[in-house]
Amino acid sequence: MSTFRxxxxxxxxxxVLVRLDLNSPIEDGEPQDNRRFERHARTVRELAEAGHRVACLAHQGRPGGGDFTSLSGHAAILADHIGRDVGFVADTYGDEAVAAIEALAAGEVLLLENTRMCGDELPEASPEEKAxxxxxxxxxxxxxxxxxxxxxxxHRKHASLVGFPLVLPAYAGRVMQSEYEANTAIARKEFDGPVTMVVGGTKATDVIGVMDALEGTVDRFLLGGVAGELFLRAAGHPVGRDLEGMDLFDEQWAANHEVVEEILAARADEVHLATDLAYEDADGDRAEHRVADIDEKTVAYLDVGTGTxxxxxxxxxxxxxxxVKGALGVFEDERFSVGTxxxxxxxxxxxxxxxVGGGDTSRAIEMYGLDEADFSHVSIAGxxxxxxxxGEPLPAVELLEASAEA
Structure with missing residues (x-):
């Protein structure tokens, strides 16, 4: 268990200054409600109900990106989840922000403007520099x-994440606490039976690194998505390659094929590969190819097959x-949700x-009417x-621990 407060x-x-992660999809300039608001509302509500004066920091997008926008819309969504007003000020640490913070009464909640609109926030630097x-x-x-x-x-060394714990007593909110405990369980907990990891998604480099790091911890990997095709390619099948206009496989293969081949050679009995793959046929319907029957990749595979x-x-x-790390197919399209x-x-x-890890994969639980309570933990982290x-260090967590020790 962690030693943070x-x-x-x-x-x-x-x-209290509270750092949340309300980064959300933006549609027509407006933030979309998602699981992050619901989760963080628990922490903010608990602080407000206890009579603390609460000012919140959060980010949205990055400068230059299409989703880089003000947090004014986020305040309204957060208020709905908390069940009380959330004030908003279009300022992060200027005179307007300072005045709004100083005016807070017991139980009141304020959301400050997007931290990434501040020049001090984004460049990765040491906590001491950020402080x-x-x-x-x-x-x-x-x-x-x-x-x-x-x-x-x-995992970021941004000012709002690593600067404040050096100059203020620092505590973990409920999301930080629950995420840390669940996500470190793979290394920390003892399990009596087999430990299985479902590996998918489009960022094969990330999940291949996980597979490599978890040797001896995970008993078997069930593969799909881009990583699954790359492993099939390493096993001698003519998939895991880009078709014209595609940019998913070849670059990641070049970066990872040695590790993929090593994992497959050393731990073949632990790695379970798809036996069939699904694609969209000429009529727009789901169709499947048995992997053993594929002589050449001519279609984009969008899911593992029913046999898999x-x-x-x-x-x-x-x-x-x-x-679970990553979806086994393009589950957003119901035709290709079978695997996930x-x-x-x-x-x-x-x-x-x-x-169940990763914001994208966790969305499938909600989309297809599954009950989140049937899983030990559904992570909102990527x-x-x-x-x-x-097992890599998380700077913000390390600083919470250091603050507790200090």
């Missing part, structure tokens, strides 16, 4: 405590723990410890989840 350790009657920015030096004296609830950004799902099902059901949803249904129906699985 949580909300249970926070003194009464505090003015010495005008951003941190201006805001810190206004607060009694800093609460980091942004586990999904904990049937083969993976008993392996999941006899597992003591299942970790089939695996999630098997996990939900099994009495095992289960963690990069931080990868780091937790591979």
């Amino acid at each position: 949580t909300l249970d350790d926070l003194p009464d009657d505090a003015t 010495d920015t005008e951003f941190v030096r201006t805001l810190a004296p206004l607060f009694d405590a800093y609460v980091n609830d942004a586990y999904s950004a904990a 799902v049937e083969a993976y099902d008993p392996l999941i059901r006899e597992s003591d723990a299942v970790f 949803v089939g695996v999630l249904e098997a996990i939900a129906d099994t009495d095992c410890f289960s963690v 990069g931080a989840y990868i780091r937790a699985l591979t």
Whole structure:
């Protein structure tokens, strides 16, 4: 277990600066409600109900990106989830922000403007450098405590994540606490039966790194997505290649084929590959090819096939723990949701410890009417989840621990 302090350790009657991760899809200029608002609302609501004065920091997109926008719309969504007003100020640490923070009364909540609109926020730098920015030096004296609830950004060395814990007593919010405990379980917990990892998604480089790092920890990997095709390519099948106009496979193959081939050679009995793959036929319907029958890749494969799902099902059901990183197909299209949803249904129906990681994959639970309560933990983190699985340090978590020790 971590040694950081949580909300249970926070003194009464505090003015608290809370870092959330409300980064959301933007449609027609407006943020879309998602699981992150619901999760972070628990921390903010608990602080407000305890009578603290709460000011929140969060980010949205990156400068120059199409989703880089103000947080004014985020405040309204957060308010709906908390069940109380959330004030908003279009300023992060200027005079307007300072005045709004100083005016907070007990139980009031304020959301400050997008941290990434501040020049001090984004460049990765040491915590000491970030603590010495005008951003941190201006805001810190206004607060009694800093609460980091942004586990999904904990791998970043940005000012709002690593600067404040050096100058304020620092605590973990409920999202930070629950995400850390679940996502480090693969290295920390003892399991009596098989430990299975479902590996998919489009970022094969990330998941191949996880597979390499978890040698001896995971008993078997069930593959799909881009990584699954790359492993099939390494096994001698004519897939895992880009077709014209595609940019998914060849570059990742060049970067990872040596590791893929090493994993396959050394741990072939642990790596379970798709036996069939699904594609869109000329009529726009789902169709499937048996991998053994593919002589040349002529179509884009968008899901594992039904035979693969049937083969993976008993392996999941006899597992003591299942970790999911990435979808097995393009589940957003119902025709190609068979792999992802089939695996999630098997996990939900099994009495095992289960963690579904990554914001995209977790969306399938909601989209297809599965009950989140049937999983031990549904993570909203992407990069931080990868780091937790591979045992890499998370700077924001390390600083919470250091603050507790200090």
